[in-house]
Amino acid sequence: MFVIITYDVGEKRVGKVCKKLREYLDWTQNSVFEGEITKGKLSRCLAELKSIMEVEDSLYLYKVENPRAIKKEVYGTDKSFDQLFL
Amino acid sequence: MFVIITYDVGEKRVGKVCKKLREYLDWTQNSVFEGEITKGKLSRCLAELKSIMEVEDSLYLYKVENPRAIKKEVYGTDKSFDQLFL
Numbered sequence A, B: 001m002f003v004i005i006t007y008d009v010g011e012k013r014v015g016k017v018c019k020k021l022r023e024y025l026d027w028t029q030n031s032v033f034e035g036e037i038t039k040g041k042l043s044r045c046l047a048e049l050k051s052i053m054e055v056e057d058s059l060y061l062y063k064v065e066n067p068r069a070i071k072k073e074v075y076g077t078d079k080s081f082d083q084l085f086l
Helices: A010-024 A039-052 A079-083 B013-023 B039-052 B079-083
Strands: A002-008 A027-028 A032-036 A057-066 A070-076 B002-008 B026-029 B032-036 B060-062 B069-076
Touching: A002 A010, A002 B026, A002 B079, A010 A027, A010 A032, A010 A039, A027 B013, A027 B060, A039 A057, A039 B069, A070 B039, B002 B013, B013 B026, B013 B032, B013 B039, B039 B060
Parallel strands: none
Antiparallel strands: A002 A032, A002 A057, A027 A032, A057 B069, A070 B060, B002 B032, B002 B060, B026 B032
16 A cells, blocks of 8 residues: 655654654655555554654554555655655 | 645745645645645645745645545644644
């Protein structure tokens, strides 16, 4: 399935959450990750994230079973593309 | 259709972009907006955003034609819900 994950966590945990998400998904911009992932890997990723997160943190997960059902368009500078060359 | 819009724009333009998106979609978290929107309104929204954005800014648009094809899950604090009571 295709997923988009956005997060808003305390400053101290941003690095940890970001590093964890990089293991499973592609970074797109700010606190947004996306990518294709299996149900099993997603469960593991979420369990690991929950162990990092505190009560005041939040994480949004958007799931699309059929990756072809979602279309992505980029306007302006594609920062995830830049990132590949940094 | 259901859309998710995330943006990464220069500090000076954050307020304008945010205000414009609020006219068309619901704010969820940080620089992420979501909601159901018609093709016509989306085109108008994008045209208005493009007139605000500069070359170094970026905006990601994820479109799902059938809103039932996308599932949303919230972990931790739902900040968009809090926002309703502020």
